[in-house]
Amino acid sequence: MFLIVRPIRLALKALIAESTPRQLALGFAFGVLIGLVPKGNLLALVLGVVLAASRANLGVAAGTILAFSFLSPYFDGVSDAVGGWLLSRPALQHMWTELYNMPLMPWTSFYNSIVLGSFVIGLVLLYPAYRLSIPMFEKYSARLTVWAKKFWLTRVLLGVEWADRLGTTRSV
Numbered sequence: 001m002f003l004i005v006r007p008i009r010l011a012l013k014a015l016i017a018e019s020t021p022r023q024l025a026l027g028f029a030f031g032v033l034i035g036l037v038p039k040g041n042l043l044a045l046v047l048g049v050v051l052a053a054s055r056a057n058l059g060v061a062a063g064t065i066l067a068f069s070f071l072s073p074y075f076d077g078v079s080d081a082v083g084g085w086l087l088s089r090p091a092l093q094h095m096w097t098e099l100y101n102m103p104l105m106p107w108t109s110f111y112n113s114i115v116l117g118s119f120v121i122g123l124v125l126l127y128p129a130y131r132l133s134i135p136m137f138e139k140y141s142a143r144l145t146v147w148a149k150k151f152w153l154t155r156v157l158l159g160v161e162w163a164d165r166l167g168t169t170r171s172v
Helices: 004-016 022-038 042-053 058-087 090-101 113-147 152-159 160-171
Strands: none
Touching: 004 160, 022 042, 022 058, 022 113, 042 058, 058 090, 058 113
């Protein structure tokens, strides 16, 4: 039972915890970037570490990564075209060769046109996703928190009910 409840509690806490709209927007923007990049390479792992080290909201980032991971196969044609164009530029051939010959760089899969193209598309979308989502989170995050805290299940999952009980028994 606890194996099911704990992830739900952590996700709920991450979504309605006291985060600023900028932290929520940063989580959304990182989620777009990481969600578009194919997984299973060092690039996705490094982006995940950067996300974890930032002040971004991890709950929003995880939800956005999940959503964009399901949408990313539909962008593979565009990613392949962008990555293929970058890999085939004669002016960049020397740079790609040097990167590939560096230690650990082949594990990033930059030689794959879809990985490179989706990374570039994600980088291009990073700032617009951040800037465009700030007003959305400013408008709806406070409403969502107030609405969610009204429910008994939310309070139990967040531990407010137990904290209230412990507080009343200790003061008696």
